[in-house]
Amino acid sequence: MKYIDIVIVGGGQAGLAMAYALKRINLDCIILDENSETGYSWRNRYDSLELFTPKAYSRLYEHNYVGDEREFPTKNDVALYLKEFKKSKNLKVMYGEKVIKVSQKANRNYTIVTHNSTIEAHQVIVATGAFYTPFIPDIHDASIPITLHSANYRNANQIPEGKILIVGGGNTGVQIAAELSSTHEVHLSISKEPKRISTTLLGKSIFWWFDKLQILKLKPNTILGEKLRKAEPLIGHDFVTVLNSVSIHGKLEEISNKVAYFKGKSSLEPDAVIWATGYKNDYSWIKVENALDIDQKPNHHQGISSISGLYYIGLSWQRNRASGLIHGVTEDAEFIAKHIDKNLNTRRNK
Incomplete structure (x- = not known):
């Protein structure tokens, strides 16, 4: 059985941001992507899809799109952007690896089973995103x-x-x-x-205003956050x-x-x-005791599971309003990476 210290399940924007956050602090990891290439899920959406967030608010870290940052990227723009991000950051991805089971061993490591392989990992980060099934x-x-x-x-x-x-x-x-x-x-x-709200206000993107007014930072458990979620x-x-x-x-x-x-x-x-009735996350493949609540949703606080070594990223309202957007996963990835690094340092110093 192959051993990898940190495994990220999912190769979309959340998984890529998470891998880069870990790389920035010299932590090795690998992404398991069920698709054949980075950006595939974006290319596979309806032809006319255009994001309502401009390029300036649809990027990971400070990695820019080609063209005017005020433009609204198409689905193919996003697919190409993610592919170039993965290549430029030299992130490790195993393609065609659909995870069908994650379980925890007696030594508290995890066993990740795909259609093609079985991997043991000390930590697992679920990055299958906010919208799945x-x-x-x-x-x-x-x-x-x-x-x-x-x-x-x-x-x-x-x-x-x-x-x-x-x-x-x-x-x-x-x-x-x-x-x-x-x-x-x-x-x-x-x-x-x-x-309804317009994409622009007084010549600025509505997301520029959201940013300046801290709306993207609204927490899910605040009064305004709860109203916006509903x-x-x-x-x-x-x-x-x-x-x-x-x-x-x-x-x-x-x-x-x-x-x-x-x-x-x-x-x-x-x-x-x-x-057009949305999506549901399917976590039935996570066979870890107490990892999911009674509704089969992740037991977590801001992406950190109640189970040691298990994390989530890319969930809608994971930490704030921005969490479910491409723009928001950068900060969430940094938050989780710092938590992982802190735990590893604590373990080393014992």
């Missing part, structure tokens, strides 16, 4: 033959003619609804009227397009016999459904 609520009977999650949406060409129902009023659902409205009859189901705003102008070009319905309650029923007793017979 596509979630579709169990309120449909599969009677509509063309149904897909937004994770599998690429462009309008894959969507048939007719009435298209998009379920979910977050940024992704609204962006797809706005895009399809130029070619299809689109219906959008939302639970409540969203709050009502994340839509960013950008897509909802204006939706208001002008899309039929908006209330919360979807059920799809039965090819009919969608909404709150308020309205209904629709859609020809296709796109579920």
